[in-house]
Amino acid sequence: MTWNGFQRRFQMVRDNKLFEMFVITVIIFSSLMIGIRTYQLDPLYESILLTLDYAVTLFFLIEIMIRMAAEDRLLNFFKKGWNVFDFVIVVVSLIPMDSTEYALIARMLRLFRVMRLISFIPELRVLVTALITALPRMGYVALLMFIIFYLYAVIGNLLFSQINPNLWGDLGISLLTLFRVATFEDWTDVMYETMAVYSLSWMYYISFIFFSAFVFLNMMIGIVVDVLAEEHKKMEAEKMGLTLEEHESFEKRVQDEMQSLHTKLDQLMAMQSDKK
Structure with missing residues (x-):
């Protein structure tokens, strides 16, 4: 399969709503893990959470690589501010948490994973x-x-x-x-x-x-x-695939047409009343 074929598949995965929902779920799960680690836990649970953190970090790395590969040109990915925001968070989360020197910094940086919800939810x-x-x-x-x-x-x-x-x-x-x-x-x-x-x-x-x-x-x-x-x-x-000016012009045309229809309707009603 050619690279264009792979790229189309990456685009299908990136634009899939189920994939987006799964990523959002993983982001929430990752944030919950950070909150759980604030409690005193059994060493066994600590090791389980650490393993899950590695798995989540690997998933985020694969996810950001899929989104980068789905672009026609790699530079297009970095033209969007939210993509750069996601990329930075994923990169800084690669700092290992088991390193005694950077454990505190790594844990604090992982808190920003929850901010990735903003880039995935348009309303936010x-x-x-x-x-x-x-x-x-x-x-x-x-x-x-x-x-x-x-x-x-x-x-x-x-x-x-x-x-x-x-x-x-x-x-x-x-x-x-x-x-x-x-x-x-x-x-x-x-x-x-x-x-x-x-x-x-x-x-x-x-x-x-x-x-x-x-x-x-x-x-x-x-x-x-x-x-x-x-x-x-x-x-x-x-x-709608329009610029802001085109959208405002479109809304104005719709409002003018609606106003014109209301005017014509009022005129027809007035003519019917005169006939009666």
């Missing part, structure tokens, strides 16, 4: 891609949030440092206190303590919570939802 890929894409926009919101935190921390230090130095003694401690207030961790105790001296200090806390918990949090959520919608459109476009 969309979520992670949306999160990474949203990070630059979220960075500006985080910068604005830091400015507000900084201003309120300095004001808190000036007003309340004499009341409780443990909470407002300097800028760093004041920032930690504000983080406590923003996460609603017993923030009323902090407020009532300062209200005993400054009766209107509740305005300080309420305004800060308004900015941190309502404004900035909703801005973060809005950015993530917006990017997530864009990523879903890209995924649908890929399934």
